[in-house]
Amino acid sequence: MCGCVHSTQDQALHLEGEPNPPAAPTSTLAPKNMPKRSATRLYISSVTALRKGSDLEKAIATAALVFRNSSDPDGRLGKATAKNLLQTQFKSFTEGQETKARYKDLLSELDEHTENKLDFEDFMVLLLSISIMSDLLQNIWSVKITQ
Numbered sequence: 552m553c554g555c556v557h558s559t560q561d562q563a564l565h566l567e568g569e570p571n572p573p574a575a576p577t578s579t580l581a582p583k584n585m586p587k588r589s590a591t592r593l594y595i596s597s598v599t600a601l602r603k604g605s606d607l608e609k610a611i612a613t614a615a616l617v618f619r620n621s622s623d624p625d626g627r628l629g630k631a632t633a634k635n636l637l638q639t640q641f642k643s644f645t646e647g648q649e650t651k652a653r654y655k656d657l658l659s660e661l662d663e664h665t666e667n668k669l670d671f672e673d674f675m676v677l678l679l680s681i682s683i684m685s686d687l688l689q690n691i692w693s694v695k696i697t698q
Contacts, residue, residue, distance in 0.1 A: 627666075629667070634658070634661070644682050
């Protein structure tokens, strides 16, 4: 169950003893070959379910959604797209890193990636590697937290 209103209502009906939840009404206006759940509805359901998640869960889920929305149908990300995401969606972490040897090494490794495409695991390792060496993370660590 995705946690959306319809799922929880259907689950509640099913749990109350009804043998099978009622089928959703069908529209004569929609084509018969149209998928029951569009990508947009799945995205909205995912975001709705995340409202209950922790900040860390939301952060990882957001990275997964950005990756999924940018990847090809096989779930892989081209190198050019990955670099574009770093420049547009991860700018606060990459800013000021261009002259650092480690950052240059990471981008070189990306260029030399044998398969020419990144899967989600490779993408997350890249994000974490850049995050760890970033000036932004160093600034975050230097802030004293009072409780």
